[in-house]
Amino acid sequence: MTKRLLTAALLLSVSVIPAFAAKTSLVVGMPIEPPGLDPTVAAPVAIREVTLANLYEGLVRIDRNGKVQPLLAKSWEVSPDGLTYTFRLQDGVKFHDGTAFDSADVKFAFDRARDPKSTNAQKQIFAPIDTIETPDPATVVIKLKNPSGNFLTYLGWGDAVIVAPETAASNAANPVGTGPFKFKSWTRGDRVELTKNPDYWQKDKVKLDTVTFRFISDAQAQVAALRAGDVDAFPNLGAPELFAEFQKDSRFKAVAGNTEGETVAGMNNAKKPFDDVRVRRALMHAIDRKTLIEGAYSGFGTPIGSFFSPNHPAYVDMTGAVPYDVEKAKALLKEAGHGNGLSITIKAPQMAYASRSAELISAMLAEVGVELKIVPTEFPAKWIEEVFKNKDYDVTIVSHTEPLDIDIFARDSYYFNYKNDTFKQLIADAAKTTDEKARFEKYAQAQKILAEDVPALFLFQLPKLGVWNAKVKGLWENSPIPVNDVTEVSWTE
Amino acid sequence: MTKRSRIRLNSALVVGGILTMLLVVTALVSLVWTPEVPTRVRVVMRLKGPGEVGLLGTDHFGRDVASLLMVGAWNSLAIAWPAVLLGAAIGTAIGCAAAAWKGIADEIAMRVSDVVFAFPAVLSAIMIGALVGSGPLAAILAIAVFNIPVFARVTRGVALQVWTLDYIAAARAIGKHPLRITWEDVMPNIAGALIVQVTIQLALAILTEAGLSYLGLGVRPPNPSWGRMLSDAQTYLSQAPHLAIAPGIAIALSVLGLNLLGDGLRDALDPTLKGRGATA
Numbered sequence: 001m002t003k004r005l006l007t008a009a010l011l012l013s014v015s016v017i018p019a020f021a022a023k024t025s026l027v028v029g030m031p032i033e034p035p036g037l038d039p040t041v042a043a044p045v046a047i048r049e050v051t052l053a054n055l056y057e058g059l060v061r062i063d064r065n066g067k068v069q070p071l072l073a074k075s076w077e078v079s080p081d082g083l084t085y086t087f088r089l090q091d092g093v094k095f096h097d098g099t100a101f102d103s104a105d106v107k108f109a110f111d112r113a114r115d116p117k118s119t120n121a122q123k124q125i126f127a128p129i130d131t132i133e134t135p136d137p138a139t140v141v142i143k144l145k146n147p148s149g150n151f152l153t154y155l156g157w158g159d160a161v162i163v164a165p166e167t168a169a170s171n172a173a174n175p176v177g178t179g180p181f182k183f184k185s186w187t188r189g190d191r192v193e194l195t196k197n198p199d200y201w202q203k204d205k206v207k208l209d210t211v212t213f214r215f216i217s218d219a220q221a222q223v224a225a226l227r228a229g230d231v232d233a234f235p236n237l238g239a240p241e242l243f244a245e246f247q248k249d250s251r252f253k254a255v256a257g258n259t260e261g262e263t264v265a266g267m268n269n270a271k272k273p274f275d276d277v278r279v280r281r282a283l284m285h286a287i288d289r290k291t292l293i294e295g296a297y298s299g300f301g302t303p304i305g306s307f308f309s310p311n312h313p314a315y316v317d318m319t320g321a322v323p324y325d326v327e328k329a330k331a332l333l334k335e336a337g338h339g340n341g342l343s344i345t346i347k348a349p350q351m352a353y354a355s356r357s358a359e360l361i362s363a364m365l366a367e368v369g370v371e372l373k374i375v376p377t378e379f380p381a382k383w384i385e386e387v388f389k390n391k392d393y394d395v396t397i398v399s400h401t402e403p404l405d406i407d408i409f410a411r412d413s414y415y416f417n418y419k420n421d422t423f424k425q426l427i428a429d430a431a432k433t434t435d436e437k438a439r440f441e442k443y444a445q446a447q448k449i450l451a452e453d454v455p456a457l458f459l460f461q462l463p464k465l466g467v468w469n470a471k472v473k474g475l476w477e478n479s480p481i482p483v484n485d486v487t488e489v490s491w492t493e
Numbered sequence: 494m495t496k497r498s499r500i501r502l503n504s505a506l507v508v509g510g511i512l513t514m515l516l517v518v519t520a521l522v523s524l525v526w527t528p529e530v531p532t533r534v535r536v537v538m539r540l541k542g543p544g545e546v547g548l549l550g551t552d553h554f555g556r557d558v559a560s561l562l563m564v565g566a567w568n569s570l571a572i573a574w575p576a577v578l579l580g581a582a583i584g585t586a587i588g589c590a591a592a593a594w595k596g597i598a599d600e601i602a603m604r605v606s607d608v609v610f611a612f613p614a615v616l617s618a619i620m621i622g623a624l625v626g627s628g629p630l631a632a633i634l635a636i637a638v639f640n641i642p643v644f645a646r647v648t649r650g651v652a653l654q655v656w657t658l659d660y661i662a663a664a665r666a667i668g669k670h671p672l673r674i675t676w677e678d679v680m681p682n683i684a685g686a687l688i689v690q691v692t693i694q695l696a697l698a699i700l701t702e703a704g705l706s707y708l709g710l711g712v713r714p715p716n717p718s719w720g721r722m723l724s725d726a727q728t729y730l731s732q733a734p735h736l737a738i739a740p741g742i743a744i745a746l747s748v749l750g751l752n753l754l755g756d757g758l759r760d761a762l763d764p765t766l767k768g769r770g771a772t773a
Contacts, residue, residue, distance in 0.1 A: 219728055239728045241553070295536040295554050350709060352728075359715050360554060363534035374714050376627065 024209040029231035033215035036172035039158030043121035048158035053485035056161035056177035066480030082147035082434035103134035125154040207490035233468030240298040257478035261399035261462030270417035278336040285329035296356040306447040314440035318451035349379030418455035506757025512750025520567040529557035573698035580640020588648025606642030614639040685762035696751035
């Protein structure tokens with residue numbers, strides 16, 4: 001009897017002790033350090049990866065599937081004409097400095113973002129706003145000048161988080177939001193530390209006491225830090241060639257998900273010979289996306305045939321539109337008058353995926369008689385100056401990481417120099433269409449136009465190679481928006 | 494016959510000579526033949542070990558490592574040679590002028606070379622790259638600039654000694670122009686020291702070129718270079734160590750060979766040993 005009791009006690013202790021021992025701190029590794037901690041005043045993705053959903057919250061949030069969910073707004077109504085949005089706000093929400101959150105803060109935050117002097121990186125979010133009214137502290141009414149189909153999605157981005165008038169000016173160095181974690185310290189060049197917000201309005205959801213973001217740029221060092229346990233999770237591992245080893249290791253969970261980064265080799269559509277659609281299609285026919293992904297990214301990454309993220313519900317697989325076909329490529333080049341060969345250059349940034357892809361594309365184009373000279377171009381400064389601003393290039397290659405950015409092909413001054421009025425009209429219509437199904441249909445048509453017209457060589461979706469300790473639960477496998485949301489992350493055991 | 498016996502064979506000279514010969518021959522052969530087309534990408538055959546595919550395996554794109562090394566040898570020499578020769582020509586001219594005119598000219602030349610000497614080749618490559626655009630030309634110019642003060646100092650040192658000798662005094666006494674003295678009497682007597690220096694600087698230049706290419710400032714892809722092979726191999730170190738070992742050994746052997754050759758030549762050509770050399 002005593003023996004049995006002892007066994008029972010032992011069993012009980014075995015099952016109970018680990019529950020007490022479950023860790024409540026998390027160290028997340030990131031390749032790039034953010035320049036500041038205010039996502040409403042600057043573009044870098046690293047700012048959102050630290051602050052969005054952890055320190056700051058918006059009216060809505062984008063969940064791990066890319067869907068819009070309520071957050072600081074517990075519900076909303078949209079008028080039938082799509083011009084009036086009425087948001088009902090959560091009660092009992094407080095900023096980290098103790099002040100209460102109400103409709104005035106929403107008005108302040110949005111007015112600050114759309115002010116002509118603001119440096120907000122995504123002003124198109126706020127461009128359609130006509131007026132913001134606050135009939136009572138728990139209600140915000142936003143009137144638009146014209147319908148904006150993606151308005152709610154945009155409100156979930158880091159650029160539209162709610163900040164308080166008292167603290168907005170100093171948020172870059174000392175962030176104050178309404179999120180589940182409070183800012184504790186920032187050791188420049190090393191780490192940002194956050195601690196649990198005891199007054200958080202959804203306290204029960206949060207399992208972690210402290211979250212530390214560590215910045216490690218070198219891929220080898222990232223791997224070493226994970227192996228040594230210095231870092232618990234690397235949501236975006238820098239080196240795909242080292243990722244496969246983690247997949248075999250049971251101590252880690254290694255997930256290859258999708259980012260919003262469409263990797264494309266943009267062509268200067270205004271310049272000869274790229275003004276000829278036959279040449280553009282020929283180059284696309286010459287590229288074997290599967291081999292490219294294998295060589296440039298160790299086989300991780302989804303091939304794309306147009307400019308849309310496979311994460312998005314409106315995504316259509318267009319990889320079959322202009323498939324890999326060497327003979328067709330040669331025939332098209334001959335038809336366009338380049339049967340005797342063609343010599344062009346590619347300005348390739350130094351990032352591994354870009355320079356490797358450039359080398360592979362150069363080898364593939366050589367097979368169809370096109371000589372592609374590689375000109376290494378430092379990113380961002382030199383690339384922005386030469387390619388993005390001056391449009392002094394033939395072909396270039398870069399990943400476009402903003403979500404839902406197909407409209408860049410409709411912008412006149414964008415570096416592709418692409419002009420297609422049908423496409424432009426379609427994108428403008430889509431932006432104004434509030435009915436989801438109709439809007440997605442328009443996006444599908446837009447994807448098709450790009451796939452057929454090939455203003456850029458559509459290559460692959462940059463994968464999100466996440467590696468974390470197998471005992472960590474709740475991290476995102478895909479990143480429909482750039483964020484490291486650790487609200488519901490916990491340790492099992 | 495007498496001329497030949499003046500060069501004393503020593504082990505450093507022999508080993509260095511063989512290694513250097515190997516480097517030069519490999520580089521030259523790569524111009525007409527390599528086991529595979531070095532830029533040919535075969536992704537299905539990527540990261541194969543030595544012997545599995547080709548003599549030295551394949552890299553992350555499935556390119557043949559042996560072929561890349563061979564062409565890399567040529568590219569390495571194609572940057573190192575012109576760079577050192579350019580540096581040597583300018584440096585020697587400055588050094589000779591400093592030795593011939595002394596005084597303020599000497600002082601200015603040496604202080605300026607001190608300043609140039611203070612900048613490492615990598616730094617000057619980045620500065621020159623900003624001016625002419627990064628690439629082989631920038632690498633050649635950077636290595637040349639780095640070589641100028643070296644040759645200026647060496648030349649000045651040995652030339653100053655020569656200028657104190659009696660036959661120079663005689664030449665001056667009959668009113669020979671310093672330029673002619675430099676060309677006809679000084680140069681032949683400092684040539685040995687310069688040849689030794691060129692050999693040693695060539696080794697350094699190969700190392701610098703590899704360093705610049707490693708940083709992406711040298712030979713442009715897809716043209717192979719040892720330095721870039723090393724930087725590409727870095728992240729594959731645990732899976733395919735041969736990718737780093739092969740160019741590493743190639744660089745080490747080339748530098749060792751040229752250094753030994755330089756040492757051997759110095760021993761063989763040292764004027765103080767010359768007399769004994771004939772009898773040895």
